[in-house]
Amino acid sequence: MxxxxxxxxxxxxxxxxxxxxxxxxxxxxxxxxxxxxxxDRAFFNKFERGTINAQVCGSCGNMELSIANFRELWEAYNK
Ligand SMILES: [Zn+2]
Structure with a gap:
């Protein structure tokens, strides 16, 4: 991509x-x-976090977003 x-x-x-x-x-x-x-506990829940990376076009301002650790997020999403 x-x-x-x-x-x-x-x-x-x-x-x-x-x-x-x-x-x-x-x-x-x-x-x-x-x-x-x-x-799904009241306290100290575990979580997966993915920092958003952006790519910005210096000509038209278009911005696209991506995540580096998408595999870990997908696993967490399916739990
Ligand atoms: Zn552009």
């Missing part, structure tokens, strides 16, 4: 491996991620 040209405009000005960051109180940075709980 990873390509060197933009799927929309064909430009090669791609910015890869970017993180989608939320600036919280006091500009505390938090990378957005996918969260899948794998246990």
């Amino acid at each position: 990873e390509t060197n040209t933009c799927r929309i405009c064909g430009s090669n000005k791609l910015m890869k491996g970017l993180k989608i960051t939320d600036f919280g109180h006091g500009n505390v940075k938090k990378d957005l991620s996918i969260y899948i709980p794998t246990t």
Whole structure:
């Protein structure tokens, strides 16, 4: 799926491996991620987390998202 040209405009000005960051109180940075709980307890639940990687086109602004540890997320999703 990873390509060197933009799927929309064909430009090669791609910015890869970017993180989608939320600036919280006091500009505390938090990378957005996918969260899948794998246990259903009241406390200390186990979970699988996948940080979202973004690729942005520097010509048209198209953005595509991907996850590095998609296999682990798929396993957690099926539990
Ligand atoms: Zn583009």
